[in-house]
Amino acid sequence: MSLKHxxxxxxxxxxxxxxxxxxxxxxxKEGEGPLGSAFDYVSDDMLFGQKTWEKGESEMVRRALELxxxxxxxxxxxxxxxxxxxxxNQCIGTTFGxxxxxxxxxxxxxxxxxxxxxxxxxxxxxDGGFADTAAAVTSSHFCSSERQYxxxxxxxxxxxxxxxxxxxxxxxxxxxxxxxxxxxxxxTAGKIIDAGIKDANNMGAAMAPAAYDTLRTHFSDLALNPxxxxxxxxxxxxxxxxxxxxxxxxxxxxxxxxxxxxxxxxIFSRETQDVxxxxxxxxxxxxxxxxxILDGMRSGRWNNVLFAATGALLSPTSTQQKxxxxxxxxxxxxxxxx
Amino acid sequence: MSLKHxxxxxxxxxxxxxxxxxxxxxxxKEGEGPLGSAFDYVSDDMLFGQKTWEKGESEMVRRALELxxxxxxxxxxxxxxxxxxxxxNQCIGTTFGxxxxxxxxxxxxxxxxxxxxxxxxxxxxxDGGFADTAAAVTSSHFCSSERQYxxxxxxxxxxxxxxxxxxxxxxxxxxxxxxxxxxxxxxTAGKIIDAGIKDANNMGAAMAPAAYDTLRTHFSDLALNPxxxxxxxxxxxxxxxxxxxxxxxxxxxxxxxxxxxxxxxxIFSRETQDVxxxxxxxxxxxxxxxxxILDGMRSGRWNNVLFAATGALLSPTSTQQKxxxxxxxxxxxxxxxx
Numbered sequence: 001m002s003l004k005h006x007x008x009x010x011x012x013x014x015x016x017x018x019x020x021x022x023x024x025x026x027x028x029k030e031g032e033g034p035l036g037s038a039f040d041y042v043s044d045d046m047l048f049g050q051k052t053w054e055k056g057e058s059e060m061v062r063r064a065l066e067l068x069x070x071x072x073x074x075x076x077x078x079x080x081x082x083x084x085x086x087x088x089n090q091c092i093g094t095t096f097g098x099x100x101x102x103x104x105x106x107x108x109x110x111x112x113x114x115x116x117x118x119x120x121x122x123x124x125x126x127d128g129g130f131a132d133t134a135a136a137v138t139s140s141h142f143c144s145s146e147r148q149y150x151x152x153x154x155x156x157x158x159x160x161x162x163x164x165x166x167x168x169x170x171x172x173x174x175x176x177x178x179x180x181x182x183x184x185x186x187x188t189a190g191k192i193i194d195a196g197i198k199d200a201n202n203m204g205a206a207m208a209p210a211a212y213d214t215l216r217t218h219f220s221d222l223a224l225n226p227x228x229x230x231x232x233x234x235x236x237x238x239x240x241x242x243x244x245x246x247x248x249x250x251x252x253x254x255x256x257x258x259x260x261x262x263x264x265x266x267i268f269s270r271e272t273q274d275v276x277x278x279x280x281x282x283x284x285x286x287x288x289x290x291x292x293i294l295d296g297m298r299s300g301r302w303n304n305v306l307f308a309a310t311g312a313l314l315s316p317t318s319t320q321q322k323x324x325x326x327x328x329x330x331x332x333x334x335x336x337x338x
Numbered sequence: 339m340s341l342k343h344x345x346x347x348x349x350x351x352x353x354x355x356x357x358x359x360x361x362x363x364x365x366x367k368e369g370e371g372p373l374g375s376a377f378d379y380v381s382d383d384m385l386f387g388q389k390t391w392e393k394g395e396s397e398m399v400r401r402a403l404e405l406x407x408x409x410x411x412x413x414x415x416x417x418x419x420x421x422x423x424x425x426x427n428q429c430i431g432t433t434f435g436x437x438x439x440x441x442x443x444x445x446x447x448x449x450x451x452x453x454x455x456x457x458x459x460x461x462x463x464x465d466g467g468f469a470d471t472a473a474a475v476t477s478s479h480f481c482s483s484e485r486q487y488x489x490x491x492x493x494x495x496x497x498x499x500x501x502x503x504x505x506x507x508x509x510x511x512x513x514x515x516x517x518x519x520x521x522x523x524x525x526t527a528g529k530i531i532d533a534g535i536k537d538a539n540n541m542g543a544a545m546a547p548a549a550y551d552t553l554r555t556h557f558s559d560l561a562l563n564p565x566x567x568x569x570x571x572x573x574x575x576x577x578x579x580x581x582x583x584x585x586x587x588x589x590x591x592x593x594x595x596x597x598x599x600x601x602x603x604x605i606f607s608r609e610t611q612d613v614x615x616x617x618x619x620x621x622x623x624x625x626x627x628x629x630x631i632l633d634g635m636r637s638g639r640w641n642n643v644l645f646a647a648t649g650a651l652l653s654p655t656s657t658q659q660k661x662x663x664x665x666x667x668x669x670x671x672x673x674x675x676x
Binding site: 003004005008009011014051052054055080081085087088089090091092095096098099102103104105106107108109110111117120121124125127128129130131132148189190191192194313314315316317318321323326328 | 341342343346347349352389390392393418419423425426427428429430433434436437440441442443444445446447448449455458459462463465466467468469470486527528529530532651652653654655656659661664666
């Protein structure tokens with residue numbers, strides 16, 4: 001077993017890379033939510049000035065990456081590798097969004113866990129000596145997702161109480177070997193966990209067992225406790241999934257609640273924004289991390305954050321074929337000290 | 339710039355990981371082709387014993403990975419990380435195929451370049467000290483691809499002369515820090531290249547500029563010549579794309595032809611198998627590499643192979659929206675000596 005690999009599926013980085021720039025671009029509803037002031041760019045226009053929602057999503061990705069590069073004071077040619085993906089079929093939100101930058105690209109797909117997966121790979125590329133600077137980007141868009149996964153928005157379909165609202169948002173991060181922090185210090189990759197949930201309108205319940213598996217493994221692999229983090233944050237379990245996750249830990253005698261939150265619960269007001277169980281989508285955890293969370297770390301509000309983004313690896317085809325929902329969770333520890 | 343990073347977008351591995359097991363599973367048509375005897379498993383049944391083509395593709399993936407593990411004499415729990423993806427929406431061929439193994443998973447999407455991308459990341463995980471053993475798997479299936487990208491096969495749509503035939507195949511590779519070889523020695527990640535081609539029935543032409551860009555960069559980054567390889571093999575440019583690639587190099591005064599071939603031209607007989615411009619799909623280069631090519635390296639037929647898989651990053655939605663086809667090519671150098 002190699003030195004950096006710890007326990008079953010975790011990694012302890014030896015030269016933790018630093019965030020040197022990060023940015024988020026979101027839609028109007030996200031801008032009107034509780035975290036509105038933390039986003040770098042809020043578009044009043046769901047099309048982001050384009051002719052289709054898919055092209056709009058790509059424009060949002062382009063803008064988030066451009067903003068992050070600007071904040072890192074880097075040009076595209078300074079970035080050795082870019083990791084990214086999104087929810088659209090064949091990840092076209094990302095590929096068309098980054099097309100003009102000319103950065104060597106590794107496409108990834110982890111559904112709504114994509115930001116954690118991209119950050120993990122970018123961080124390991126730097127820690128492993130393959131790059132000095134690498135980037136991660138992902139996105140989701142309410143309208144492009146609805147028509148791909150569920151119904152065209154014009155249809156006005158009813159949503160179940162367990163359903164979540166796909167965030168229109170993109171987050172981008174630039175990591176480097178040297179920088180002011182915060183730093184990525186530890187990574188726990190996820191296994192696919194399928195608890196047999198078949199309701200595609202209840203992805204929180206499908207993903208909660210994956211979050212539980214990865215978090216529990218993270219603590220055990222690295223001999224850590226939840227109290228070693230100021231904040232443990234899941235990607236987008238929403239109200240239903242978050243309650244299940246807390247319940248799983250309670251059964252182990254662990255009360256995660258005091259320092260736990262979920263990006264899907266933070267980004268919208270469930271009281272006033274009619275989002276049912278909360279927000280979801282790759283862009284949910286990506287925009288919350290690359291804004292509110294990293295801002296909060298730089299201001300000293302939190303010093304050690306465990307970012308555990310979750311993904312439901314289903315497709316409309318698998319649902320039509322009566323398959324259950326395989327899920328995954330990738331955890332990235334972010335610290336103000338190396 | 340870090341030590342392992344060479345030139346613009348290449349990596350020279352310092353402790354080249356070894357293939358310790360590899361396998362392929364394919365459909366009947368592939369089994370009847372010129373490379374038929376090199377595949378580990380040929381199914382007479384396009385459904386691979388399942389009820390749908392998508393489930394059949396997943397079963398093919400499961401079988402390829404199981405065979406590769408067996409040939410490597412490894413159990414799933416010995417594999418620290420698995421990289422994989424496929425052409426199906428949300429990569430369900432892979433996620434449902436590997437679900438039962440319980441291996442920590444990083445999903446990737448590089449269209450038909452996915453095997454090269456997965457191998458690159460798996461190799462860097464090992465070289466970087468994050469894993470001792472890692473795996474790569476990908477697949478494509480003619481029937482699941484046709485109905486997703488073009489027409490249901492029952493419709494019997496006419497195909498254009500430039501069209502390629504999606505390979506029904508899966509390839510899996512197990513890499514380790516120690517092993518008998520062949521070894522992965524160098525990697526050149528691809529940039530997205532979009533030459534403005536909009537014809538989704540001519541993906542060879544769309545991908546050829548990406549293959550040219552990555553290969554040219556590989557040679558220049560690493561101060562190599564095409565003659566440093568016994569075999570330079572692209573993923574699935576087919577007849578049209580291969581001719582364009584050779585022409586691009588001829589304009590630079592470089593004759594690639596003597597040691598060049600394309601997996602899409604090798605896997606089928608264009609004379610007898612009615613595949614128009616050749617084979618394509620993630621499973622094309624994956625099954626040709628994880629069988630015929632690696633067998634040929636172990637037998638000493640080739641000692642230095644440059645495996646340059648190509649991907650067209652389009653979707654049916656992007657085509658409907660009149661977008662051009664962004665393409666990418668990832669190159670992996672495989673050698674019998676470290």
